Amino acid sequence: LFGSLWDSHKSTSFHPKYLKLCSEDERRPKVVYVPPPPPEEESSIFSHYATGINFDKYDDILVDVSGSNPPKAIMTFDEAGLCESLRKNVTKSGYVKPTPVQKHGIPIISAGRDLMACAQTGSGKTAAFLLPILQRLMVDGVAASKFSEVQEPEAIIVAPTRELINQIYLEARKFAYGTCVRPVVVYGGINTGYTIREVLKGCNVLCGTPGRLLDIIGRGKVGLSKLRYLVLDEADRMLDMGFEPDMRKLVGSPGMPSKEDRQTLMFSATYPEDIQRMAADFLKVDYIFLAVGVVGGACSDVEQTIIQVDQYSKRDQLLEVLKSTGNERTMVFVETKRSADFIATFLCQEKISTTSIHGDREQREREKALSDFRLGQCPVLVATSVAARGLDIEQVQHVVNFDLPSSIDEYVHRIGRTGRCGNTGRAVSFFNPESDTPLARSLVKVLSGAQQEVPKWLEEIAFSAHGTTGFNPRGKVFASTDTRKVWRITSHRIYFFHIRGGGGHFFFFFSKIYIYLT
Numbered sequence: 001l002f003g004s005l006w007d008s009h010k011s012t013s014f015h016p017k018y019l020k021l022c023s024e025d026e027r028r029p030k031v032v033y034v035p036p037p038p039p040e041e042e043s044s045i046f047s048h049y050a051t052g053i054n055f056d057k058y059d060d061i062l063v064d065v066s067g068s069n070p071p072k073a074i075m076t077f078d079e080a081g082l083c084e085s086l087r088k089n090v091t092k093s094g095y096v097k098p099t100p101v102q103k104h105g106i107p108i109i110s111a112g113r114d115l116m117a118c119a120q121t122g123s124g125k126t127a128a129f130l131l132p133i134l135q136r137l138m139v140d141g142v143a144a145s146k147f148s149e150v151q152e153p154e155a156i157i158v159a160p161t162r163e164l165i166n167q168i169y170l171e172a173r174k175f176a177y178g179t180c181v182r183p184v185v186v187y188g189g190i191n192t193g194y195t196i197r198e199v200l201k202g203c204n205v206l207c208g209t210p211g212r213l214l215d216i217i218g219r220g221k222v223g224l225s226k227l228r229y230l231v232l233d234e235a236d237r238m239l240d241m242g243f244e245p246d247m248r249k250l251v252g253s254p255g256m257p258s259k260e261d262r263q264t265l266m267f268s269a270t271y272p273e274d275i276q277r278m279a280a281d282f283l284k285v286d287y288i289f290l291a292v293g294v295v296g297g298a299c300s301d302v303e304q305t306i307i308q309v310d311q312y313s314k315r316d317q318l319l320e321v322l323k324s325t326g327n328e329r330t331m332v333f334v335e336t337k338r339s340a341d342f343i344a345t346f347l348c349q350e351k352i353s354t355t356s357i358h359g360d361r362e363q364r365e366r367e368k369a370l371s372d373f374r375l376g377q378c379p380v381l382v383a384t385s386v387a388a389r390g391l392d393i394e395q396v397q398h399v400v401n402f403d404l405p406s407s408i409d410e411y412v413h414r415i416g417r418t419g420r421c422g423n424t425g426r427a428v429s430f431f432n433p434e435s436d437t438p439l440a441r442s443l444v445k446v447l448s449g450a451q452q453e454v455p456k457w458l459e460e461i462a463f464s465a466h467g468t469t470g471f472n473p474r475g476k477v478f479a480s481t482d483t484r485k486v487w488r489i490t491s492h493r494i495y496f497f498h499i500r501g502g503g504g505h506f507f508f509f510f511s512k513i514y515i516y517l518t
């Protein structure tokens, strides 16, 4: 590990002298990495983990569907009217009954409506958009044109990280197995020529990270005239400051159907209100907002513990935690790439089999790290936020926030790497009052929202004058509902009373106001 980390630091692309002399394109060394082909055996394609003891509890979660004339939810996959091959693939994937986001999301998408959907981490959002899209493409009998120099996909799916988009692609490939629909994935860090060759083999569902997607479209290898579906997974991240310009470029690309002429679908576990409002620019006016549980709430299957620490005791605390987790798979989140290397090296020195993933590692190293972790060869993965969202890895029993993130949404996504699909998990977070006080209030809210014990000391920090002034700079913690909803005064009554007595007249009045969220 140390060797490869050192190699990546020596890379000339980061040498200041080199940076000065070269233009933007020349500066980037040519990427030659070609990922190994995904497994072809049916048993690997359909391998899955079991749903957990709390899977049936999903049915008790409150669901809020808003927007005009929402289609009725389905209760079973049979009601989804999936064609035979897709239904077979759903069964082979181990899916017996749909989760709430699937029960509501599938009919909404099948009815052709735009959708902004919010549901807790690990609750099956991926299949909620993939199944209805694949169903429509299968019914229409699309076939990718192998020999065309420009591919015209019917669906584009975007996600913020390479590993996540690859995972979504593998899910699409699994559900489309044995059918005429061909999904393809494009992402940064792999050889562009290879990517283009894969696309030109035929492409109906194009999964990509924004940069590589725009690159392939810009090179004229992908046309958009047949596009029917645009999906933004981790939509709040795709529309925040980092990716918003790319998303606007994507929807403004030549040939991109207008929002009236395509179906746009957004999925996430978190939706800050400002992002929700901006997301409406990409959606038809009558889009449906689907909220399963509290928007931005943490998964209640994750037992959350917050430990108060100071910066210098964190490493000892981490060793303590890892002693108790033994060989169980644990993700340790840190704030910077440097500390990811540092902590991973420290744990290796302590004889704990550890690997790491972050944005400065080469793609080959990132994929190897994830694979070693998935296979249990390295039961500890030290990661930056690059691994916070969407990754679905079997048997991750623990998440440790060695450094807490600055945003509560990021916290919710990180701890959601465990406790997935009805399984239980544990998350331990090191809270350093010197740096983490601004997060205290929203942390208290997330803990109580997920029925977790809130430490007294955290409550005190959260509600002390200092804690209040340093409150999450984003302002709002939860968008509890669809931002289109407004409080309306629907009726207003005033009652007058007149009492005579005590040698005088007394007049009283009180008013009754009815306020509804509509």
Ligand SMILES: Nc1ncnc2c1ncn2[C@@H]1O[C@H](COP(=O)(O)OP(=O)(O)OP(=O)(O)O)[C@@H](O)[C@H]1O
Binding pocket: 048, 049, 051, 094, 095, 096, 097, 098, 099, 102, 119, 120, 121, 122, 123, 124, 125, 126, 127, 268, 269, 389, 390, 391, 392, 416, 420, 421
């Ligand atoms: N109906 C179902 N029955 C059984 N397993 C399911 C079902 N739906 C999804 N799963 C499985 O649950 C796991 C989590 O699903 P998925 O990754 O889609 O969650 P998510 O809601 O997108 O999570 P995140 O917010 O972290 O991205 C996956 O392994 C998936 O195959």
